[in-house]
Amino acid sequence: MRTKTLLFLLIGLTSHFLVEAQHNFEKTVFIRAENEPLKQILHSLEKQASVKFLYTNQIISRQKITLHKENIPLSHLLDTLLKPLAIDYQVMENGFIRLTKSKTTVPVSGGLAAGSPGKNQSSDPKFISGSITDASTNEGIPGVNVLIKGTLEGKVTDADGKFSILVDTASILLFSYVGYLSQSIKVGRQTHLQIALSADNRQLDEVVVTALGVEREKREVGYAMQMVAGEDISKAQEMNLVNTLAGKIAGVTVVNNPSSIGGSSRITIRGERSLNIGKNQPLFVVDGVPITNELIGSSGRNNQEVDYGNGAGLVNPDDIESITVLKGANATALYGSRGQNGVVLIKSKTGRRSKGMGVILSSTFTLENPLRLPEYQNVYGQGINGIFEFREDLGSISWGPEMNGQLVKQFDSPTTNGFRGGDVGNLHAQIGDIDISAQLAERGEIMPTSFLSHSANVKDFFQTGITTSQHVAVSGSNDKAHIRLAYTYANQRGIIPNTDLKRHAVTLNTGYKIGSRLNLSLSANYSKSLSNNRPSLTYGNENLMFYFIWMGRSVNMRSLREYWQYGKTGVNQFNSSYGAHDNPYFTVYENTNGQDLNRLLGNISATYRFSSWLQLMLRAGTDYVDEFRNRKRAYSSQKFPKGSYREEEILLQETNVDFLLSANKAISSDISLSASVGGNALYRKIKLSDTSVPQLAIPGEYSLMNANVPLEYASFHSEKKIHSLYAFTQLGYKDLLYLELTGRNDWSSALPAHNWSYFYPSVSVSAIVSDIFSLSPHINFAKVRAGIAGVGNDTDPYQLASVYGPQTPVQGTPTYTEFNFIPNAQLKPEQSRSVETGFEMKLFQNRLAVDVSLYHTLSKNQILSARVSNTTGYRTRIINAGKIENKGLEAILTFIPIQLKNGFTWTTGINFSLNRSKVRELYTDPVTGQKIESHVISTRYVNIQASVGDRMGDIYGIGYQRVSANPNDPYYDPSGKYVGQIVYNEKGAPLATPNLIKLGNYNPDWLAGWQHTFSWKNLSLMVLLDIRKGGKLYSHTQTIGREAGSLIETLEGRTNGYDLNLPGNGVVGKGVVALTDAEGNITGFLPNTIKLPAQEWHTALTANRRILEPMMYDASFVKLREMKVSYTFSKRLLPSSFLQELTFSLVGRNLFLWSKVPHIDPETASTAGGTIIPGVDSLALPTVRSYGFTLSVKL
Template sequence: MINNNLVVISSADIPLDNITVKGRITDEKNLPLEGTSIKIKGARSGTTSNANGEFTLRVPAHSTIVISHVGYQAIEMVIDKEETITVQMQPGSKALDDVVVTALGISKEKRALGYSTSTIKADVIGEAGSPNVVTALYGDIPGVKIAAAPGGATSGVSVIIRGASSINYQQQPLLIIDGVPARNGDFNSNSGRIGNNGISEINPEDVESVTVLKGAAAAALYGSEASNGVILITTKSGKGKKGFGIEFNTYYDEDRIAYMPQFQTVRGPGHMIDYSTLHTGNINASNENGLDPEGWDHVTYNGTTYRSLVKSINTGGSTTPNLYFGPLYDGKPTIYWDHQVRPYLPQKNSYADTWQTAHNQTTNIAFTNNTDKTTTRFSYTYNHTEGLSLASRNDKHTVSLNNTFRLTPSLTIQTIVNYFNWHVHNRPTGTGNLLLGFGGMLGPADNGKWYRKAYKTSLGYKYVTGQNTNSLTPDENIWFGNLKNGTIDYVWDRLANNEDENENRINGVIKADWKINKDFLFTVRTSTDFTNTLTYNKQRSAIPLSLGNSGGYSVGTFNDEIYYGDAKLNYTKDLTKDIGLNVSAGYTAQYEKTLNNSISTSGGLSVENKFDLSATINPVSASSSQGYLLKDALFGIVDLSYKNYLFLEGTLRQDRTSTMPPGNNTFYYPAVNVSYILTDALNLPSTFNYLKVRASYGLVGNYPQQYISNVSYGLSSVGGYPYTTVNTGPYGNEYIKPERRHEAEVGVEGQLLKNRLGFDITYYYNKITDQITNLTLPYTTGATSILQNAGALSNAGVEINLNATPVKTKNFVWNVIVNFTHNTNKLLSLASGQNEMLLGTFDGEVAYKAKVGRPLGDYWAPTIYQTKGQNTINTNGLYLLNYQQLQNVGNSQETGVGGFRNTFKYKNFGLNFSVDFKLGGSESTTALQWLTALGYTKNTLYAMDAAHGGLSYYQVANNGAIQGVQTNATVGPQGQTVYHNGMLLKGVQQDGTPNTVVVSSPYFYRTEFNSGDASLSSVGPTQGDLEYLYVSKNTYFKFREIAFSYTLPTPILNKIHATNLSLSVFGRNLFYIYRTIKDADAEQFTSASGYGFQNGSPTSNMGNTNPSSRSYGIMLRANF
């Protein structure tokens, strides 16, 4: 009888000695569960189920056995007689004795762990068709912050675990696949193309589980590579159904551009008053280079006169073609820059039409076969994606083979091979040109579709501007104003030029387990992760060869190789009835090699569009680089247990690395953790089904990158003879040490109310010392800087995970998981005498700093200069800023992140949805600031006229400055024109008198939010940009994904010889429930790195990302 996860097997005849219990364990679909743990409660004795889910165990009469498996609810069974039983496990994250994968691929019972881990299973990873493994984990793991670069399947993803851990060096976690290291690292966006990293290439369809080791104690066995945490990916092995099986999955989804800036749709391009006169003092020019009083130009084209938005290009007319302070939209015929006559109206999808709808099709088929001696899974996955960026697509083929051979009862061999073939055509391009360049910002009167038609001439050459410019097709020259060069150049680059990548990656593992006797187990393992990437870049000839040289061609080959091996001897012994001992010792070695070669034409192509190196005009340009890394380690593990409720583990690792000189390249990383199961040790109230406390301490590292510690000198020559010169760059340091992360954590976890409510709470504190930084040196030393260990960071935080089953009936189950993390980061110290470090600047007017006593990533900016406690206004009516006393206007690190996931199941219907959130943390929203400067955004409608709050004024000249004078009259005292778009800024002049100077609203927005009018080195009260107003708090709650599914009933499945067949619809990145940044995707600002800084450079703006998108799709899964 099974009741509330307690199974009682009774009989009138009860033996008094040990009895044998046999059984078969299945999952919720009645498939065998291999590797299920069956143990006697309160003792270490136990066994695991085989590939058929079967087990045999000798137990004392009247004893209780505990059956547990990763991702399933544990079951306790009271055994009173010899019996053969069948137990069906039920999914759930509330298992009492989950078996989890830990460092070095070692599986351990979760109850024995003295540190926090989080594991996500395949069903969560694959339920909403996520393009990569990590993006499926948004909001699901406490202590982990995920930031994916918009751009789809080809873009990288950043993972930050328990706060920032380094000022200048990589913060990405170590990636382990099937127990061995794999290529990962930070992703980059070279040449404007959005790159990827190793973890984004892993096929989600082949992943069984993802486990995150967050603390130093959990990751200490990885030593110098574990300062940023560890992600353990276990691939599917095919264990489960006995005999032959087939798994099939296919899904299709579309991505549509989302979260666009909210443009104003009231007025279009232009300026009613010549912007330049506000600088020259020429108040006689009342329009823009001859525009009529309403702001229109008039041009003649093909014998007909039309009104035009701004002056034509070849007249040298408009100085401000991108400003949107012009005429109101009226729907009347107007000639546009592409020579087309259209109604003068705002375009519905002006910016969005610069992109395309993305399509993604993924199909996976896997074959499994389980016998008494072998377990095999072969999988093939094909993925085709058409990206959001124009002409962006990729085709990816993935093959996975996982074999386990039981050669003898004591010897098992496992081989795992994963092969990736990936062709990427035109990676997505970042929006830098489109949002961070005044020449490319596409306003609401424009439309991306027009640029897709006009980017090239009918002969295939690049567009030509100006009436008098040489061209083979002069009638097609673009000579009307308001053309956005940045946009049309972007379209040319996307549609005319081609950049192709062909990547082949293979990672494989061979592992042997030799059970020497009942106490000793020897494991040896070797692996490789090899990636070869070939790139071809074809730059189309932009002009005819008769008019000049253009075009180009380059090829490159890039190899990344990792070779790894380890060996481990394990000794297990019950020292007494109550005390168990497990000791392991081992050795690991790893060799990494990179080889990069590229060659390109120079000076253009001698034959138009001949993409061959032989077509170079000048000698070809070539480059080559290579790098090597060797590291090895010795490690030891000691586990002690007492009555299966008290566990103590100690580990030690000795590392050596070639990144530092011999004699200074050996380091030690100890760790210890303890776990105490209170419910087994004490007589607690029955409310508690499971209660555990734990504590741990560990030390891990982050060694310097290859070659940076080397002391090197440059070569120069005199009269052709080389000689060694001084080092005019950074100077190495042969005594540099790894950054070291000391971390302590305590936690409590439990299950209550018959396992209907669970919790896992962790407090941690880490201190990262010996920060590797560069100390600036005077040039007289012969170097610009020297590498040093100086500085320390700390993170302190709380991680909370709650799980509950609020409703559970025969036909309906509701499960909910909630997690939350609060982290406080602090820079404890820098080099002696140094109190702050400049990480970078935004637009030259916002400093991004690391300051002692503060979290990393402070924004410091000039604010408005104060005179007698009031804002100070200059003679032209604008604010003066104080550049001598910068103020802290925000910090990029959030105060909390988290999420919650709900799962509903009614009979054969399922509904899952998740929400994640971020609390606080500021971002420099530079793009939104510049859109304001141009008059694109809705807030710039304020003061556009009297109806919108504008003041009436006329202009006078005063000591070389143009000043607005407020008036109620219809004309100025000397006949001056009266305007109605004035603003009077509250404050005083520098002499303390109240401000009376009225400025036009276009002048205010264009000047106060412009790009870099001053700099941080400015002295005294200076007119600058109010950039600090666009350092914005970034809090959001996002409805991340939803999936609705239907599974065929078991009787129907049996008729078609299937074990599962389900159809689902899903959506991802759907909408914001709440956000403080309204005019963009709140995640877009931190997608390049976890905290807006990467290798010393600020990245928390919309510089080089792609637009975000919503995804909608349909999925079919079947098992036979």
């Protein structure tokens, strides 16, 4: 009922725009051409008649046209204009007109009715009927244009593909429809025609979106770019838009931050250019307006990280027409200081292509479950050193006895007084002194129960996630206006109990033409995201995976569902152990992280056309985010024994006002010129406020008024402006050679006045080799391109002088604290210089397409925080430093191996890329003068470090001490016999290196996406494989799982229990023991023979978490990223003529994973302070596998 009401409301709001359109082909136009190229004349007619001409440049005459016509129907003008040039035109649906070279009339094929035209035919008029079908499906095609050649008379086929028209025997009928090869048939004596149209796979000149939203023919562009259609985005059925790009764009790396619902993703294009790990993501632009893509972290004050999502992920995939990725500096130079890391252009659906009114309804239902969970051992249960332990506050790990059903006193065992073993009152020391003996006496004596394995205890905790999405869109257009109004409601229940995400999205995109010169347009997107609970992340007792890795394998998860102790509801949680972690059900139902986010993204623009070659565009756009978060922590939480409550308010706003004056005019018959000048004014504001109740006065009452101690406050406010002027021009020579020049100057308020102005130029060229030279007939198109450009990246505000921020008042007195960095009043923007070259080819009737790019980028003046001595009173100093080199290769291949006459087609496409980034230079310490050769970028268990001469993304940590071939090393082996082997101490434990060593690099060796599409009649199958080769990952899951005795690997050394005298028990490390003299000098080595008990061995492997080398893994993987099976029901099978199209699809995402990394998805990442850190697993939540169906209806 609500859907119907909404639909009627949308129709009512838009009905005044959606009157039946006049046939644009009959619209009155004018032409005042004085020696102008045909291409420029067609462009003028497109604007006047709201049509779009489709043609290849090869058929457009380069001679100049002089023609004057006033108030003439477009059809008459095209006859006058094109016939002398031997150009035919075919009118198609939605305002498209295809131009082709005139060709000889085609005789009637064998598929036509009997009767051939004779020499002496009558010219008497007669009715002729016919049926037009798809050659591959034999189904009727509605809407085919049937035109009598040389006249304006014609018909359009009905819903079944049938027509009837009055002709004479000498007439020639033209049959045309978008996406099909046209046919022309002499009528002759025939009275009925049976026409079969074949799909048209010829490549028209592709129109692409470039910087600042300017549309151009792809053949003219001198740099690499790649587009993904909106259909390929929405069919992924992924809540986060960024994730849908994985595997689809060459050179793009997407790292997901698993959070089970609507989490953030990190996207980089062509590697890492900045030493600031959080400043390597591209700029996102929606309909010409940049948007915020901030990931505002939420941690501190004893809280763990929570991923609330980032800006780009909130864009609704159902409203996207296309996404274009601008990769290199030549493509992004017009974005100046914001274009260093590439640009993602998002174009919204507008309704311009709708003919009359159209309604689309779609509904999606998907189920989700964990893609991969750790593999736990299920032999040994809760305890320590082979002995069962449950002493209220100890014994949580799985180094206990074998689980054989023996009777033991457990946390969920009943007691003599009707309680459970874990009902022990409040034992947390921070609560206060409580008489434990009295609590235990009240509980009663625990009655032993069977000690058994619960192999599915972790799996049992997770639930089947459910996501539903309802989408309705009403759109339409006529010669004056267009509109699209859409609403989407998505509701996601996470795989973790009591986690959810609801999202409402309303989109309006409309435009109106005033007279023949002025166009107005409005785009507005409002979304509201609501979540009662988003899960906590990273290592710590608020993360569920922390509990699962530490809990005893004998724990029955079902026993924890009643998470309050009997008689202690709201005050004391019930748990399997009270030493370090919270009951997982207590965590998800009581310790919640709520969110209420409102976002308005939109722009309004006006375009005034002074003449056929000159226009001015004015535009204002904004991205406004208002977000409220709350964190509730219940009484008896491990970190908050007295509970706590926290509120955060976040305001992000970015406003852009810009103009663009554009001219497009031919200089001569051979040279074309387009030129534009423009400017942009950016204003950006961020306001954060954070208020916390450290302890609750009343349990379960979450309010800032319910504070047992003084409130804690923090706030932040920043503003930033960038003013810009830019210009670009393109010269074309005979549609064969193109030269493009661009320049942009930025003035940034975040930089000092003497350094705030910077210029970013670019030059690119392209040549259509296939038109310049006579190549093999198998080569349909060939183009080479090259360019050089400069882009940059400025900094955040308030890096130039000391800054003070408000803190919690002291005894009612306001306090301010200086930020802990040394400012730099001489800062310069980061700069990148890039050289790029490439080629494109289409072969074998466009069935094979190849696009290859090579690039080299050098980035300097990196803005980073360099560590300083603690004696300075600061932690870091803001400096310009470093040179980072990036070079790489991208290859895109599209191939149609099979294309049969029965309609079966197999299309395959491969995106391949590799990137190598190297640190060429760092900086000199401004105080000591020392040349710095290494810089720590991030520390989370391992160090992400940049070292001169090495790659960006290197991972450093403590490793194993090994026998060396270096005479200066204390562990030098002159014989060379033991070089490279691990050295063990006298107890059989491996020794650690004294310093950090390089353990690997998180960047992959190469990436590939391999997509296959199989289609036959109305049935299609799409499969996308996402492939990563190389790169390293540190697994904290493995480190902790070994220590806790919970992972499958910990069965090594306790095959037969814990008695070292039994076979299979204990572990002897592979390596050597050093022999020493009386003074401790190493004199030689012998093989290690010392056996360690299993528990000691698995802890010694990492030297109590110091040695990280054994937990490094090859992060290569192959994922079945997407799969979709669709069937579109033919119109004759639909129950109502009101239905134009019905499509049913089965969809799946992240269906399978092939990887050698144990227990976790190697695509995982960690989070620190709102920054996603690749190459580090911090007990990540599992990646989600989803599968379901979509039903789409077009009315």
